[in-house]
Amino acid sequence: MYVPGFGEASPEAKAAKNLHNLFTYVAVRVVNAQLESYNTEAHKELTEFMEKHSLNDGDKFCAALMRESSRHKTLAMRILEVRSAYCKKDFEWDNLERLAKKMADESNTRLMRDYVLETSHVETEKMKSPNFMDNIVLHMIMFIYIYISCNANHFTPY
Amino acid sequence: MYVPGFGEASPEAKAAKNLHNLFTYVAVRVVNAQLESYNTEAHKELTEFMEKHSLNDGDKFCAALMRESSRHKTLAMRILEVRSAYCKKDFEWDNLERLAKKMADESNTRLMRDYVLETSHVETEKMKSPNFMDNIVLHMIMFIYIYISCNANHFTPY
Numbered sequence A, B: 001m002y003v004p005g006f007g008e009a010s011p012e013a014k015a016a017k018n019l020h021n022l023f024t025y026v027a028v029r030v031v032n033a034q035l036e037s038y039n040t041e042a043h044k045e046l047t048e049f050m051e052k053h054s055l056n057d058g059d060k061f062c063a064a065l066m067r068e069s070s071r072h073k074t075l076a077m078r079i080l081e082v083r084s085a086y087c088k089k090d091f092e093w094d095n096l097e098r099l100a101k102k103m104a105d106e107s108n109t110r111l112m113r114d115y116v117l118e119t120s121h122v123e124t125e126k127m128k129s130p131n132f133m134d135n136i137v138l139h140m141i142m143f144i145y146i147y148i149s150c151n152a153n154h155f156t157p158y
Helices: A011-038 A040-052 A058-066 A070-090 A093-125 A132-151 B011-038 B040-052 B058-066 B070-090 B093-125 B132-151
Strands: none
Touching: A011 A040, A011 A058, A011 A070, A011 B011, A011 B093, A040 A070, A058 A070, A058 B093, A070 B093, A093 A132, A093 B011, A093 B058, A093 B070, A093 B093, B011 B040, B011 B058, B011 B070, B040 B070, B058 B070, B093 B132
């Protein structure tokens, strides 16, 4: 589906790039945790390198690590292997989809509930205002919307 | 799979949160593009709001939009609907997985190829160094690794 604001890329490509950086972060953490138990010197070197270099851009981090020293290069090769294997074997893709869909429902419900509760408190002070009935109708519509959101996943708003 | 560095959360939960913010960004873009053709006033209001409020945290953006004015609240409700429908119906989950796996392979290959090309140039100047044969062996190993990475997806490095 075409989405404005992504240039020639797509939301899927943007999301894949974010995941790629996350997988590098995971691989660095996994390798460093493994080193902690059997190679404390390498563990110390990698920890020091992480303190000086951002992991926001995974590829940039790995490229810098490869060029630091021959020992760092070995670590970088290991990180490249682990991030590829993690992406292909261990990352739970179905779980990601389930969690994101659950988050969409829960966040929408929470945002509307918080708004209704917040404004209900304010409205109590304004019960004599001429717009009181309008507000009651609005809140009823929002409650119905929350109810439908919680109970039905089959709607096509656009 | 347990991964250190994520506290009580998981990489999947972290990735779902990032996707949730991306879906809000997509929904805002979709709604604003729709408004452009049939409600220029609302389009202008939403554009102005976007200039003043960051979309990095999607829920925070929507919460602020709901509280701006009653007209903004209607826009916020529409955005909540669209992001939920986009997540459930239009986002291409299979495509995301395919792109991320492809990116893992391509990035690893590119990083190693760039390193080999860069150091090969330097090594040419050092051909008479006593470590020359060591470097040749290292480069051969890296070339073999690149070849295997491009041709085989079935390896379990950890």
